[in-house]
Amino acid sequence: xxxAVRKYWPVFVLPTVAAFAIGFVYPFIQGLYLSFCxxxxxxxxxxxxxxxxxxxxxxxxxxHAFAYTLAFAVVSVVLINVIAFIIALALTxxxxxxxxxxxxxxxxxxxxxxxxxxxxKVLLDCFLSIxxxxxxxxxxxxxxxGLVILMCWQQIGYMMIIYIAGxxxxxxxxxEAAMIDGATKMQTLLRVKIPNVMSSITICLFLTLTNGxxxxxxxxxxxxxxxxxxxxxxxxxxxxxxxxxxxxxxxGYGQAKAVVFCILVIVISLIQLRATKKREVQA
Amino acid sequence: MKKKLLSAxxxxxxxxxxVVGCGAQGTEAPAADAAAEEETDDADEEEADAExxxxxxxxxxxxxxxxxxxxxxxxxxLAKSYTSQTGVPVTxxxxxxxxxxxxxxxxxxxxxxxxxxxxxxxxxxxxxSDYCYDLSDSEIYxxxxxxxxxxxxxDEVAGIAYVIExxxxxxxxxxxxxxxxxxxxxxxxxDLKKVAEDIxxxxxxxxxxxxxxxGMDGSSDWRFKTHLANLPIYFEYKADGITDTKAIKGTYxxxxxxxxxxxxxxxxxxxxxxxxxxxxxxxxxxxxGKAVFFQNGSWEYGNLTGKGMTDDQLKMIPIYVGAGxxxxxxxxxxxxxxWCVNSEASEEDIQATLDFINWCVSSDEGTQAMSxxxxxxxxxxxxxxxxxxVAQDTAYTSAGKTPVSWNFTTMPSEEWKNGVGxxxxxxxxxxxxxDVVTAFVDGWAxxxxxxx
Numbered sequence: 001x002x003x004a005v006r007k008y009w010p011v012f013v014l015p016t017v018a019a020f021a022i023g024f025v026y027p028f029i030q031g032l033y034l035s036f037c038x039x040x041x042x043x044x045x046x047x048x049x050x051x052x053x054x055x056x057x058x059x060x061x062x063x064h065a066f067a068y069t070l071a072f073a074v075v076s077v078v079l080i081n082v083i084a085f086i087i088a089l090a091l092t093x094x095x096x097x098x099x100x101x102x103x104x105x106x107x108x109x110x111x112x113x114x115x116x117x118x119x120x121k122v123l124l125d126c127f128l129s130i131x132x133x134x135x136x137x138x139x140x141x142x143x144x145x146g147l148v149i150l151m152c153w154q155q156i157g158y159m160m161i162i163y164i165a166g167x168x169x170x171x172x173x174x175x176e177a178a179m180i181d182g183a184t185k186m187q188t189l190l191r192v193k194i195p196n197v198m199s200s201i202t203i204c205l206f207l208t209l210t211n212g213x214x215x216x217x218x219x220x221x222x223x224x225x226x227x228x229x230x231x232x233x234x235x236x237x238x239x240x241x242x243x244x245x246x247x248x249x250x251x252g253y254g255q256a257k258a259v260v261f262c263i264l265v266i267v268i269s270l271i272q273l274r275a276t277k278k279r280e281v282q283a
Numbered sequence: 284m285k286k287k288l289l290s291a292x293x294x295x296x297x298x299x300x301x302v303v304g305c306g307a308q309g310t311e312a313p314a315a316d317a318a319a320e321e322e323t324d325d326a327d328e329e330e331a332d333a334e335x336x337x338x339x340x341x342x343x344x345x346x347x348x349x350x351x352x353x354x355x356x357x358x359x360x361l362a363k364s365y366t367s368q369t370g371v372p373v374t375x376x377x378x379x380x381x382x383x384x385x386x387x388x389x390x391x392x393x394x395x396x397x398x399x400x401x402x403x404x405x406x407x408x409x410x411x412s413d414y415c416y417d418l419s420d421s422e423i424y425x426x427x428x429x430x431x432x433x434x435x436x437x438d439e440v441a442g443i444a445y446v447i448e449x450x451x452x453x454x455x456x457x458x459x460x461x462x463x464x465x466x467x468x469x470x471x472x473x474d475l476k477k478v479a480e481d482i483x484x485x486x487x488x489x490x491x492x493x494x495x496x497x498g499m500d501g502s503s504d505w506r507f508k509t510h511l512a513n514l515p516i517y518f519e520y521k522a523d524g525i526t527d528t529k530a531i532k533g534t535y536x537x538x539x540x541x542x543x544x545x546x547x548x549x550x551x552x553x554x555x556x557x558x559x560x561x562x563x564x565x566x567x568x569x570x571x572g573k574a575v576f577f578q579n580g581s582w583e584y585g586n587l588t589g590k591g592m593t594d595d596q597l598k599m600i601p602i603y604v605g606a607g608x609x610x611x612x613x614x615x616x617x618x619x620x621x622w623c624v625n626s627e628a629s630e631e632d633i634q635a636t637l638d639f640i641n642w643c644v645s646s647d648e649g650t651q652a653m654s655x656x657x658x659x660x661x662x663x664x665x666x667x668x669x670x671x672x673v674a675q676d677t678a679y680t681s682a683g684k685t686p687v688s689w690n691f692t693t694m695p696s697e698e699w700k701n702g703v704g705x706x707x708x709x710x711x712x713x714x715x716x717x718d719v720v721t722a723f724v725d726g727w728a729x730x731x732x733x734x735x
Binding site: 246247 | 384385388391392406407409410411413414499500501555556558559695696697698701702705706708709712714730733734
């Protein structure tokens with residue numbers, strides 16, 4: 001049996017490789033090529049060299065969007081992971097009804113980003129109107145806060161599940177040993193639990209960081225970049241570059257921005273993966 | 284055993300959802316999102332397969348990417364009827380509201396690309412001129428009542444307007460009467476202001492406001508950043524004798540401010556709330572009799588009567604801004620819907636498409652369908668429609684009033700409109716009018732330069 005697998009592995013790999021090539025590699029290369037073109041439809045692309053990148057890298061709105069996205073990613077990564085971890089700790093302690101809580105906390109993740117964005121927009125606008133603040137479309141600061149709240153609400157449950165799985169897989173022998181040695185609760189947490197869930201932390205950081213950078217739906221629905229592009233994140237900035245003006249060159253500019261964006265996300269997540277992987281311990 | 288049962292149930296479920304998915308999509312075209320769109324494509328292919336048999340008698344086929352979701356059902360019915368009469372397969376797919384450009388960009392590079400699509404005027408044409416078949420020799424072009432309804436790209440006829448629409452201030456005549464006025468009392472901006480402010484003063488007693496909410500949410504802000512903004516542009520173009528400009532002067536921006544002030548200060552809600560008000564909010568307020576005036580267009584007729592309003596209640600009056608010859612001002616009438624035929628399509632398909640659109644606007648059944656959709660079509664065989672706003676527009680014109688033309692098709696870009704919209708939103712909430720002026724005048728010059 002094993003022999004057969006060894007012999008015929010290309011046959012088994014083929015469907016996946018084909019799907020990957022058709023669904024990812026080819027469009028990616030084509031996208032890369034298009035970033036050097038001006039085009040309206042992908043069939044009529046005209047090569048223009050580095051012009052698109054020149055525009056993308058000198059566009060102020062792109063830098064603003066980058067700074068905004070960075071700030072958002074940092075805040076949301078910290079908040080989501082800290083809160084998710086605390087909840088996971090609480091729900092792995094033996095409290096009544098913890099399964100119910102797990103389900104409830106996880107549920108927001110099942111709702112699509114656009115829908116969530118609109119729901120939260122209504123809620124926040126109502127709240128802002130009561131406290132006499134300018135509504136979301138006029139309020140850069142609350143736009144940011146709103147996005148953070150929305151993302152926390154949506155993602156904490158998901159990260160919580162990963163942390164719970166990590167915490168539950170810690171060998172109870174370690175915990176017992178720590179208890180016998182007289183470790184305080186804090187010491188158990190810092191010296192035993194956290195090192196043992198480092199692999200979960202790696203995954204959660206990766207997910208929240210890339211989600212933070214790639215955020216689009218929620219941004220579009222909640223603030224739409226208002227007021228005047230000030231709450232616009234990278235993905236939305238690329239989208240408006242594509243569609244806010246007519247003419248072939250704008251699609252090229254947007255495409256170049258998209259490539260820069262893609263490289264940025266890859267680089268940042270690689271750095272993060274390396275940094276946290278080093279701290280993982282083998283149990 | 285239990286597991287087997289479970290898996291059997293699950294697989295039945297999966298299979299059933301597939302069947303349901305395909306079945307439902309056959310009749311339901313609007314592509315609400317990417318996933319739905321793909322499913323629609325599958326359905327289209329199936330339809331195409333089913334019609335292979337019919338193709339033996341017909342040479343080409345028509346694929347219409349429709350812009351107006353509100354008319355989707357009627358287009359589907361018309362397409363079916365055309366196919367049954369001529370054997371030419373006609374597929375109508377409707378883009379979800381607000382996503383036409385995106386949908387068209389994706390669809391037009393497919394092997395089965397739309398043969399018939401639409402652009403919204405010269406700015407939209409800039410994107411699609413490569414794909415526009417020259418219509419100068421077509422029957423439909425000859426059937427136009429006026430050359431002004433053709434969209435020209437240098438010497439070529441790139442698009443044909445297929446519907447003429449009007450907008451203005453839709454008035455609930457019944458409520459206006461309760462307040463002690465009739466539409467005949469409003470003949471100028473001063474009249475409108477007097478009536479609106481009187482209604483506001485007696486708002487508690489009357490139980491309704493003058494204007495519906497001037498919602499600045501994305502579903503409603505086009506009424507002000509595009510349609511209302513047309514008026515200062517129209518009067519400036521008219522005063523300067525031009526039809527487009529690289530740098531707008533903003534001569535009539537004070538008038539724009541006047542009317543906008545009137546809207547937001549005599550409304551159903553406080554100006555600070557407007558940023559979140561939607562198009563549906565305004566429409567519902569109007570239909571429920573909470574306000575007398577509602578700035579919108581003839582396309583709203585179906586929605587309003589659908590919500591229980593009667594023809595007697597609905598009157599449309601011109602948007603007076605206190606500029607030009609108000610005594611002779613009519614409704615804002617024009618078009619931003621131009622049909623274009625895909626020049627990349629095969630010759631048979633182009634011919635089939637030309638035949639189809641000409642049939643739509645010249646045959647008995649076609650023109651009847653158009654009038655049922657509430658369209659006024661600029662073609663010789665046009666039939667009258669039940670839409671009262673259209674009738675009122677005709678009445679204004681025959682009374683010698685000059686319709687305000689649609690100049691917003693020359694607005695530099697979506698980006699310009701969004702800039703004006705943002706500035707208006709913040710002005711409504713207490714911001715500076717200067718920002719609106721900057722977005723309007725400076726933004727125009729910047730955006731026109733960027734569009735070059």
